[in-house]
Amino acid sequence: MDDLFRLSHLAGRMQPSPIRELFKLIAQPELISFAGGLPDPGAFPVDRVASCADVLNTNGLELLQYGASEGFGPLRDILLDMSGRRLGYSVSGAELLVTSGSQQAVDLVGRALLDPGDVVVVEAPTYPGTLHSLRNVGARFVAVACDSEGMRVDRLPKAVARCERDTGRRPKLIYTVPDFSNPSGACLSLQRRSQLLSFAQELRIPILEDDPYGCLRYRGESLPSIKSLAGDSPTVIYCSSFSKILAPGVRVAWAVADPELIRTMVLVRQGEDLCTSTVTQGLVAEYCRRGYLEDHLEKILAIYSAKCSAMELALAKHLPQGAAAWHAPAGGFFFWLRLDGISSRDLFHRAIGERVAFVPGEAFYPDVDEQIGDTVTGDRFARLCFTFADTQQIDEGCRRLSRALSPAPTAG
Amino acid sequence: MDDLFRLSHLAGRMQPSPIRELFKLIAQPELISFAGGLPDPGAFPVDRVASCADVLNTNGLELLQYGASEGFGPLRDILLDMSGRRLGYSVSGAELLVTSGSQQAVDLVGRALLDPGDVVVVEAPTYPGTLHSLRNVGARFVAVACDSEGMRVDRLPKAVARCERDTGRRPKLIYTVPDFSNPSGACLSLQRRSQLLSFAQELRIPILEDDPYGCLRYRGESLPSIKSLAGDSPTVIYCSSFSKILAPGVRVAWAVADPELIRTMVLVRQGEDLCTSTVTQGLVAEYCRRGYLEDHLEKILAIYSAKCSAMELALAKHLPQGAAAWHAPAGGFFFWLRLDGISSRDLFHRAIGERVAFVPGEAFYPDVDEQIGDTVTGDRFARLCFTFADTQQIDEGCRRLSRALSPAPTAG
Numbered sequence: 001m002d003d004l005f006r007l008s009h010l011a012g013r014m015q016p017s018p019i020r021e022l023f024k025l026i027a028q029p030e031l032i033s034f035a036g037g038l039p040d041p042g043a044f045p046v047d048r049v050a051s052c053a054d055v056l057n058t059n060g061l062e063l064l065q066y067g068a069s070e071g072f073g074p075l076r077d078i079l080l081d082m083s084g085r086r087l088g089y090s091v092s093g094a095e096l097l098v099t100s101g102s103q104q105a106v107d108l109v110g111r112a113l114l115d116p117g118d119v120v121v122v123e124a125p126t127y128p129g130t131l132h133s134l135r136n137v138g139a140r141f142v143a144v145a146c147d148s149e150g151m152r153v154d155r156l157p158k159a160v161a162r163c164e165r166d167t168g169r170r171p172k173l174i175y176t177v178p179d180f181s182n183p184s185g186a187c188l189s190l191q192r193r194s195q196l197l198s199f200a201q202e203l204r205i206p207i208l209e210d211d212p213y214g215c216l217r218y219r220g221e222s223l224p225s226i227k228s229l230a231g232d233s234p235t236v237i238y239c240s241s242f243s244k245i246l247a248p249g250v251r252v253a254w255a256v257a258d259p260e261l262i263r264t265m266v267l268v269r270q271g272e273d274l275c276t277s278t279v280t281q282g283l284v285a286e287y288c289r290r291g292y293l294e295d296h297l298e299k300i301l302a303i304y305s306a307k308c309s310a311m312e313l314a315l316a317k318h319l320p321q322g323a324a325a326w327h328a329p330a331g332g333f334f335f336w337l338r339l340d341g342i343s344s345r346d347l348f349h350r351a352i353g354e355r356v357a358f359v360p361g362e363a364f365y366p367d368v369d370e371q372i373g374d375t376v377t378g379d380r381f382a383r384l385c386f387t388f389a390d391t392q393q394i395d396e397g398c399r400r401l402s403r404a405l406s407p408a409p410t411a412g
Numbered sequence: 413m414d415d416l417f418r419l420s421h422l423a424g425r426m427q428p429s430p431i432r433e434l435f436k437l438i439a440q441p442e443l444i445s446f447a448g449g450l451p452d453p454g455a456f457p458v459d460r461v462a463s464c465a466d467v468l469n470t471n472g473l474e475l476l477q478y479g480a481s482e483g484f485g486p487l488r489d490i491l492l493d494m495s496g497r498r499l500g501y502s503v504s505g506a507e508l509l510v511t512s513g514s515q516q517a518v519d520l521v522g523r524a525l526l527d528p529g530d531v532v533v534v535e536a537p538t539y540p541g542t543l544h545s546l547r548n549v550g551a552r553f554v555a556v557a558c559d560s561e562g563m564r565v566d567r568l569p570k571a572v573a574r575c576e577r578d579t580g581r582r583p584k585l586i587y588t589v590p591d592f593s594n595p596s597g598a599c600l601s602l603q604r605r606s607q608l609l610s611f612a613q614e615l616r617i618p619i620l621e622d623d624p625y626g627c628l629r630y631r632g633e634s635l636p637s638i639k640s641l642a643g644d645s646p647t648v649i650y651c652s653s654f655s656k657i658l659a660p661g662v663r664v665a666w667a668v669a670d671p672e673l674i675r676t677m678v679l680v681r682q683g684e685d686l687c688t689s690t691v692t693q694g695l696v697a698e699y700c701r702r703g704y705l706e707d708h709l710e711k712i713l714a715i716y717s718a719k720c721s722a723m724e725l726a727l728a729k730h731l732p733q734g735a736a737a738w739h740a741p742a743g744g745f746f747f748w749l750r751l752d753g754i755s756s757r758d759l760f761h762r763a764i765g766e767r768v769a770f771v772p773g774e775a776f777y778p779d780v781d782e783q784i785g786d787t788v789t790g791d792r793f794a795r796l797c798f799t800f801a802d803t804q805q806i807d808e809g810c811r812r813l814s815r816a817l818s819p820a821p822t823a824g
Contacts, residue, residue, distance in 0.1 A: 003616065004616050004618055004646060004647065004670075005524075005525060005618060005646075005670065005672070005673050005676075006525065006584060007524060007525060007676060008523065008524060008525055008526050008527045008530075008549070009527050010523070010527075011523060011524045011525070011676050011679070011680060014676065014679045014680065016675075016679065017682075036478075038477060038478060039477070041473040041474075041476070041477055042473075044472060044473060044476045044477075046468065046469065046472030046473065046476065047469070049468055049472065049476065050465065050466075050468035050469040050472060053462065053465030053468055054462075056458065056461055056462035056465055057458065057459070057462040060456060060458030060461065060462060061453040061454075061456060061458065062453075063661050064453070064456045064458065064461065064659035064660070064661040064662070065450060065451070065453055065456075065659070065660060065661055066448075066450060066655075066660040066661065067661060099685075100512060100685040100689070101685050101686055103683070103684070103685050103686050104684065104685040107683060107684045107685065111420065111422070111423060111548070112417075112419060112420060112423045113417060113418065113419060113420055113423070114420050115420045115421050115422075118420075129682075129683070129686070132682055132683035133683040133684070134683075135683065136523070136680055136683040136684065137420070172418060204415065204416050206416055206417060234416060234417075235416065243478075247476035247477070247691075248476070248477060248478040249475050249476040249477055249478065249479060249689060249690035249691050250476070250689060250691050251685065251686075251687070251688070251689040251691075258416075258417065260417070261417050263428075264417075264419060264423050264426065267423070267426045267428065268423055268426065268548055270429075270541075270544055271515070271519060271541070271544035271545040271546075271547065271548040272515070272516065272519045272545070272548065272684070273511075273512045273513050273515050273516040273519065273663065273685065274513055274515045274541070274663075275663070276663070277512075277661060277662060277663040277689050277691075277692050278661035279659075279661050279662055279663075279689075279691070279692050279695065280689050280691050280692060283691065
């Protein structure tokens with residue numbers, strides 16, 4: 001870059017995500033995408049959201065003005081109620097912050113707690129947006145392997161001890177998506193939730209529990225959030241979002257945490273973007289007030305559950321025996337395939353040739369030079385989102401994927 | 413705070429704004445507020461904004477989905493056109509970023525360019541939100557005095573030289589609000605704009621030109637933005653916003669800058685909040701597409717111009733001779749009073765007693781321990797916003813202020 005702009009140390013190390021480069025290859029007609037983790041736009045409650053825009057007429061003077069950094073009052077009331085039900089206790093206003101997507105909640109927690117070089121425990125694989133947020137503040141990562149029941153919590157003590165030995169620092173945060181992780185789809189077992197919490201309390205490391213998919217369970221019984229297991233302990237910082245249960249375009253999410261931490265996040269936030277749009281907060285509040293959210297959840301649960309089953313069926317039907325292994329998720333957006341004998345990046349390029357796309361696994365792991373302890377990479381994995389495509393596309397896409405997995409011998 | 417949360421170095425130094433504490437005193441009935449820098453809610457184009465919510469019906473599938481970090485296509489087209497007219501050249505898409513308020517543009521520039529301890533030149537007085545954003549990344553400040561023609565650019569070389577001598581660092585950024593500065597209301601003269609640009613180009617220090625009020629001129633001829641004087645030089649980073657010309661609640665603003673800097677800001681932003689709400693971007697784009705913005709600007713220019721004159725008149729009529737001095741602004745939102753013989757904080761408390769509020773000057777200066785070079789403070793100044801109150805309140809508020817300035821002798 002022109003020497004006029006001398007980038008900050010942190011910004012200077014930023015690299016465009018290689019995945020975003022791959023995404024450019026996806027923009028072609030007739031391609032079936034399992035790549036983006038997008039809600040089904042066909043399920044968006046367009047009419048009802050549009051009808052709620054009445055609030056711009058009835059409450060325009062307030063909705064068009066600056067809002068409080070903590071969030072718009074009527075929406076906060078709804079979120080306190082929703083959070084109370086999800087978290088199993090009466091959440092106080094001082095514990096709540098409305099954010100512009102959960103991405104911002106992670107960003108604010110990172111800015112509030114982390115100095116460059118500080119270490120965060122993440123699941124491997126984990127949500128790349130969180131890696132990006134925490135990289136923005138110079139974090140390094142301890143990656144703890146996952147299996148079909150989520151993070152291998154039993155490995156945590158050794159990983160933390162090794163981090164302390166190697167870096168002289170105890171990790172400052174443990175990040176987890178316990179319900180239907182992006183990308184693994186795994187649901188952290190109840191026993192592991194309790195173990196994780198005990199461990200975090202003992203070592204005094206806060207847990208950041210990211211819960212965008214908790215309401216999207218298609219089979220089995222709901223498990224309590226880690227925050228709810230923590231009772232009145234401040235150990236768990238909880239965040240969730242309307243992005244997956246209503247619409248990402250509204251950019252409305254929320255965090256529930258210790259009041260003093262929330263105060264610090266608000267302070268940071270006042271220098272970041274002041275507040276979330278009161279227009280979209282008012283729209284979401286009205287949508288919830290009319291009871292539409294319950295109806296919509298019921299609707300998308302049916303749709304996504306059917307799509308999840310469709311992908312399970314299509315993978316079993318089309319994929320060559322032994323080419324890939326997976327566990328069908330009980331909720332969320334994703335299948336996570338372990339490939340046999342092919343790198344996911346190679347498979348990606350072959351798949352694009354067959355006009356089907358997914359996200360290669362490497363995106364979901366910290367870069368090797370950001371990792372403390374045993375380094376892990378995702379080269380043998382592939383994330384398939386089942387919520388965006390329709391069921392016919394899901395079947396056809398899996399058929400195409402099978403061709404990519406077993407290419408015809410080239411003429412020679 | 414509980415030792416569970418060990419705050420980052422930067423967050424640990426953050427203090428709640430003393431001004432926000434003062435604002436709590438303002439929440440009382442019958443108080444006339446010249447404090448908040450708020451648009452007139454009575455002028456909000458509620459009906460027309462609400463009518464534009466039709467786009468949620470016609471374009472809901474796109475508006476409810478995730479959007480590009482760079483901004484929503486149709487809004488970007490409008491902003492390229494608006495920017496072209498304001499900046500006097502054909503702005504390219506690679507130079508444009510939609511942000512969630514200009515506050516976020518400043519935040520992203522800060523995160524892209526500044527390491528802790530880096531120095532930014534600001535006007536004294538300057539916009540406190542920018543101090544807050546830059547404080548979030550650990551900036552220190554060189555405060556250059558202003559007069560009725562804006563920043564004393566002639567003092568810049570000496571201030572920069574002294575900064576280099578004292579700290580070993582050249583400032584990495586010069587922040588200015590050339591048109592109708594918040595809080596001083598001053599408009600940087602054409603000669604000073606050119607001088608500032610030459611100086612910045614010579615020293616290779618980028619200028620961040622914040623232009624929320626450029627369209628809000630009530631008398632005299634418009635001056636070219638500094639960005640437009642820079643031609644094809646990348647020296648100037650420009651940002652503006654819909655907050656003051658339409659509605660702050662939409663949280664839609666934009667930055668125009670060197671494409672490589674924009675790319676870096678986008679990268680940082682992807683870890684911060686992903687994108688601005690597509691719902692509000694779509695709403696604003698539709699509002700502009702229908703030609704409503706021109707109408708609205710005409711309307712608020714008339715309203716604010718009348719309010720500006722009303723405050724000029726009321727101050728002259730009511731304030732005790734010699735108690736305060738000011739220059740009537742030619743645009744923007746604010747009168748900036750230099751007080752004689754009383755601190756603005758003392759006056760604030762007396763004014764609250766008289767049920768009128770303003771913002772004491774200290775808010776608009778960096779803290780003394782953040783300043784490099786000659787330190788300045790705002791204890792003798794007061795900011796009065798004339799856009800929020802109605803003209804009758806403006807007259808009555810100035811009458812009350814005069815009582816605060818010349819309190820009746822207490823019985824003794």
